[in-house]
């Protein structure tokens with residue numbers, strides 16, 4: 001099949017059956033090594049290791065199949081899968097910085113990414129890290145130093161859902177010879193195409209919507225072939241971040257339904273967000289798809305749709321009431337992560353209340369009454385009734 005001839009969702013639902021005895025689902029290549037017919041064939045493979053199968057710590061056919069689908073979807077020249085989103089985050093960052101460099105990142109990034117930058121990269125490798133609000137491109141401009149080598153974005157951020165003007169930041173970085181990375185997990189490659197806006201490396205946790213069935217942990221880096229070939233050799237093969245063929249196969253399964261899942265997540269989430277926004281016991285809702293969202297215009301400009309993760313603040317500081325609401329929900333499972341078929345609820349206070357002072361807590365832009373929900377694929381009336389009933393109890 002000529003992939004580019006069709007729309008992305010068509011490409012995701014078609015495989016080269018003739019190659020695999022007509023099997024409509026390609027097999028899993030569960031082998032550690034590949035054999036060569038003779039000396040010359042082995043010699044040829046080692047000449048161009050990025051494009052040959054030699055050993056499954058490097059290229060593997062099942063992993064490659066998933067990578068090619070993801071690259072085509074995101075408009076990337078190449079993709080590299082990783083065993084987790086954090087594997088992709090750390091590899092992408094390591095590929096852009098060296099000791100003595102300076103990194104600018106947005107405030108309220110995904111927590112473990114912050115920890116990697118501030119508690120690992122900074123002290124061990126003498127990399128300087130500055131955090132900026134990022135709502136205005138000037139925030140980045142003002143933070144640039146002579147040794148800045150990387151700007152790291154997450155738009156929308158999954159903590160407070162703030163957006164950055166991706167095209168403007170990419171342009172600013174490019175003019176100063178600075179690399180850019182964006183964590184695009186929230187919007188998915190279906191609804192946001194940062195590479196077309198000039199970003200160098202786009203990363204995703206495949207554990208969220210790309211996987212979508214809450215049975216995969218994985219990550220991916222997307223970008224230009226030159227950058228991805230280097231990442232393959234250094235951060236993937238040398239560091240040994242091997243992706244399991246079975247996980248890649250599950251991901252291929254997931255990608256076949258990505259577009260219809262995203263449409264439904266978007267529809268359901270918008271309905272839930274509108275319900276919450278109109279409820280007297282809710283102080284505010286953070287969802288980029290709501291017209292009342294402060295950066296709604298920017299979202300409209302750079303995204304073609306919205307996913308299902310949102311947060312809201314209950315109109316109470318009484319943690320017992322927040323707990324009662326949280327525990328009363330029947331359809332929303334209580335748990336971390338998001339992006340699966342199932343609706344989930346989590347309260348940032350559970351993780352932070354023990355570690356942070358009330359001031360630090362407020363500084364992060366969250367409050368004890370904050371609740372995060374991942375709106376799943378259930379019937380939306382059922383979800384709204386569950387929220388309504390649990391709000392009635394407080």
Ligand SMILES: *Cc1c(COP(=O)(O)O)cnc(C)c1O
Nearest residue numbers: 084085086110158185205207218
């Ligand atoms: C979950 C997540 C990650 C990390 O992905 P893992 O697969 O859990 O390692 C990175 N960024 C964002 C925004 C996430 O939500």
